[in-house]
Amino acid sequence: MRPSTLATRAEAPDPSRARRAGTDATRSEAPIALTGVTKVYRGGGGVRDLSLEVGWGEVFGFLGPNGAGKTTTIRMLLDLIRPQSGSVRLFGLDARTDAVAAHRRLGYLPGELALYERLSARETFAHFARLRGGPDEATVENWARELDLELDRPVRVLSRGNRQKVGLIGAMMNEPDLLVLDEPTVGLDPLVQRTVHRRLREAATAGRTVFLSSHVLSEVAEVADRVGLIRDGRLIAIERVSEIRARAVHAVEVRVGAGAGLAALEGLGGVTVRERIEDGLRLEVVGSLNPILAALAGLDVLDLSVHEPSLEEVFLSYYDGIAR
Ligand SMILES: Nc1ncnc2c1ncn2[C@@H]1O[C@H](COP(=O)(O)OP(=O)(O)OP(=O)(O)O)[C@@H](O)[C@H]1O
Ligand SMILES: [Mg+2]
Incomplete structure (x- = not known):
């Protein structure tokens, strides 16, 4: 994988244009629509016949135990791997043939984070900002303050949790229409986790969409509107968090x-x-x-x-x- 949290967005020189494109007309199409998607690896693991739609302004929690197929699904959303059958659409665009246009409008945090080890967090964000046309340094500093991230040490010396913050800020700082986050709060302390959840809720309130994976329901329930449960590569349930609570x-x-x-x-x-x-x-x-x-x-x-x-x-x- 390329050494960047968000290399897929590197082609977007003008995020304000991307944001304009994300309004009105193109919002008639769901940010995520998976239809009958199947990807089975040689060993038999993978994802089978998965269909799922996620709407605007929604936080969707993708829940499942280790090996259930969360990362496989997310990689198909990003066109990092291709399904053997079924279709993946983002904003109504084909995730493969229209990948460049789709990726302009999304922020991605991979499960296995690869960073520019020699750069500091500040330099990393400045690099992203140059590629994407923003945000300014004050915005980055604000994020760092909120998540308690030291900006000037090389990424290679950062702890696991602090590396995760670099990945998260990199994914979120441009306020993309769609955030795809693979286990975003792994390694974060509860306080930081809460801040991240608050920011994700704010994104949703502003009409943007968040897709995040986790293996802990109590954690996603704090932030998600709906939860999908995947096991052994099959999506076996989708429910509103409020309905799960009501059944308690x-x-x-x-x-x-x-x-x-x-x-x-x-x-x-x-x-x-x-x-x-x-x-x-x-x-x-x-x-x-x-x-x-x-x-x-x-x-x-x-x-x-x-x-x-x-x-x-x-x-x-x-x-x-x-x-x-
Ligand atoms: N490159 C690969 N080659 C072969 N099998 C794979 C590959 N990647 C994933 N798998 C298998 O596919 C299944 C789903 O894996 P996946 O990584 O999508 O699970 P996950 O839900 O993200 O799990 P985790 O919570 O551990 O991150 C597992 O059985 C895994 O072993
Ligand atoms: Mg995974």
């Missing part, structure tokens, strides 16, 4: 003074009594906790505990039967 079953334990008024809880929709305890109940609550909290407001609550299962538990247990 909370384990609630409540005790009230003299056990009075508990009957009001038992008849609520989505509430199942699991066990009666002294002056209280153990309940399972599907969906929103609001009805039960409203009912408790009128009671003399002595003790209340709520256990929320991880989104991982909710999502993966639901699909276990299908996927295995």
